Amino acid sequence: MRQDLKSARTRDLLLDAAADVVRDVGAAKLSLDRVAHAAGVSKGGLLYHYPTKQALIAAMLDRTLARADHQLHQLADQNDRTSGSFAQAYLDYVRSGQPDELDSATGIFASAALDDGDLGPAQAQFSTWQNRLIDEDGIDPTLALLARVVGDGLWLIDLFGLAPPTKEQRGLLIDLIEDLLPEP
Amino acid sequence: MRQDLKSARTRDLLLDAAADVVRDVGAAKLSLDRVAHAAGVSKGGLLYHYPTKQALIAAMLDRTLARADHQLHQLADQNDRTSGSFAQAYLDYVRSGQPDELDSATGIFASAALDDGDLGPAQAQFSTWQNRLIDEDGIDPTLALLARVVGDGLWLIDLFGLAPPTKEQRGLLIDLIEDLLPEP
DNA sequence: TTTACTGTACCGACTAGACGGTTTTTACAC
DNA sequence: GTGTAAAAACCGTCTAGTCGGTACAGTAAA
Numbered sequence: 001m002r003q004d005l006k007s008a009r010t011r012d013l014l015l016d017a018a019a020d021v022v023r024d025v026g027a028a029k030l031s032l033d034r035v036a037h038a039a040g041v042s043k044g045g046l047l048y049h050y051p052t053k054q055a056l057i058a059a060m061l062d063r064t065l066a067r068a069d070h071q072l073h074q075l076a077d078q079n080d081r082t083s084g085s086f087a088q089a090y091l092d093y094v095r096s097g098q099p100d101e102l103d104s105a106t107g108i109f110a111s112a113a114l115d116d117g118d119l120g121p122a123q124a125q126f127s128t129w130q131n132r133l134i135d136e137d138g139i140d141p142t143l144a145l146l147a148r149v150v151g152d153g154l155w156l157i158d159l160f161g162l163a164p165p166t167k168e169q170r171g172l173l174i175d176l177i178e179d180l181l182p183e184p
Numbered sequence: 185m186r187q188d189l190k191s192a193r194t195r196d197l198l199l200d201a202a203a204d205v206v207r208d209v210g211a212a213k214l215s216l217d218r219v220a221h222a223a224g225v226s227k228g229g230l231l232y233h234y235p236t237k238q239a240l241i242a243a244m245l246d247r248t249l250a251r252a253d254h255q256l257h258q259l260a261d262q263n264d265r266t267s268g269s270f271a272q273a274y275l276d277y278v279r280s281g282q283p284d285e286l287d288s289a290t291g292i293f294a295s296a297a298l299d300d301g302d303l304g305p306a307q308a309q310f311s312t313w314q315n316r317l318i319d320e321d322g323i324d325p326t327l328a329l330l331a332r333v334v335g336d337g338l339w340l341i342d343l344f345g346l347a348p349p350t351k352e353q354r355g356l357l358i359d360l361i362e363d364l365l366p367e368p
Numbered sequence: 369t370t371t372a373c374t375g376t377a378c379c380g381a382c383t384a385g386a387c388g389g390t391t392t393t394t395a396c397a398c
Numbered sequence: 399g400t401g402t403a404a405a406a407a408c409c410g411t412c413t414a415g416t417c418g419g420t421a422c423a424g425t426a427a428a
Contacts, residue, residue, distance in 0.1 A: 007372075028212070031417060042374050043419095049372095053418065119344060126347035134353075142356045145349055146334070149357065152346065153337020160303060162336065163310040165329055169318075172326045173333065194407080215383060228387090229408040237384065 011049050014039050015060055032056075058118065065125045068093075072129070083138030084181045087147035090133070091174050094154045096167070126152075143180060150177060195233050198223050199244055216240075242302065248289075249309040252277075256313070267322030268365050271331035274317070275358050278338045280351070289343040310336075327364060334361060 017039035021030050032053055036046040050056035075089035133144040150173065158164050165173070201223035205214050216237055220230040234240040259273035317328040334357065342348050349357070 010372085032419085033417080042376095044375070044422095045373050047419075051419090119346075123345055123347060126341075130347045130349070141353070142360050145353055145357050146360065149337040149341070149349075150330070150333050151337075152341055153333040153335075156340040156344075157310075157333070157336055160340075161307055162303075163307060163314045165314070165333075169325070169329055173329050176326050176330065216385085217383075226409045227385090228410065231385070232406090232408060235385090 007049070010041070010045075011059070012063075014041065014046060014049060014056070015063055017041075018056060018060055030057075054118075058121070061119075061121055065122060069125065069129075084144070086129075086132055086137045087139060087144050087181060088178070090129075090147045090151040091177060094151045094158075095171065095174050139182060146180070147177060150174075194225070194229075195243070198225065198230055198233060198240070199247055201225075202240060202244055214241075238302070242305070245303075245305055249306060253309065253313075268328070270313075270316050270321045271323060271328050271365060272362070274313075274331045274335040275361060278335045279355065279358050289339070323366060330364070331361060334358075 014035065018030065018035045021034050021038050025034070032043055032046055035056065036043045039046070046056075050059060072086070072089050072093060075092045076085045079085055079088050079092070081088060130145075130148060133148050134141045137144050154164075154170065198219065202214065202219045205218050205222050209218070216227055216230055219240065220227045223230070230240075234243060256270070256273050256277060259276045260269045263269055263272050263276070265272060314329075314332060317332050318325045321328050338348075338354065
């Protein structure tokens, strides 16, 4: 239906705007007025789609997690390994550095920082990834955990800007871990 | 001077209370009234010591970083290695899991989440640690970076509760990395 | 007629910070 | 030691403003 398409487009636009606001002025100054204005939509229009601020933030988080999950699975399918393909994907995901991961981070960040801060969906998603790595990736669980912790570590270090390593340092680190993984 | 002692005690008390508030109700609901009430002090009294909310948060962050830095150096002095003692300390710091690291995290978390979110001091501190690991620890820089990223990764995963690994998994992971480090 | 909005006005709750006043502690003269 | 004046530490209220959410009347399109 055209309405649904248009509606979905506006809803995505609103999430984009909310992510922009978080990136530009910080999660604490994420207000409905600001998001509506950034999206070129009236406050009433925003509330038509997301009736509460909590709903808006939950949607940001959902989209963030869905996108990351999709990209991880795509990366896992691309590399032709008999085992460790998900661990490999985890490393591939953070190899290059900060492309739009910062954008992706805003969902989690906003949800964590804001009022209720329901990180439940994020915790569930990370738990799923962790299980997939540990139980179903066919490699030593400790190696899988290593890939996961390094991946998440680099990603979170980038998110907060806590002295992120250079691209070269990052590349060497990931090379080192890939050498530990069994042959494809 | 006695004033200084008493004053310092109250200031510490206020920082403790602020950390409690962040832990109990979340960083977004950290208000001056709440902190003052939690500390058993009036709002005016709080503002006497920390004239703005920003100053209070900055002080939380400072104390958090100073404590972590102190503990890291203490751990580094304890282990008798000719090289890699700081990397070893980094791993020791996160081996056990969440003792009071969550408490330690509140400073960074609150600062990041709240209004201005000046993470400058934290970024500087992490940068100092990173340099110390890479340049002065006498081991392969990539191994040093590995210890750092795994340490920070586990710590940040704990902070957000993003499917933290069990104590056993954590122990095996750190054992694996310690095996990679050169003999003491 | 339904969907998808716009635009404005408004309410109640909350909050940072200012401010004037009060108690406690310290410094020092005697 | 004692009195005392000043400084430090602290109290409680008030103000100005923000923000989430509601309400509602209207509009354009399908």
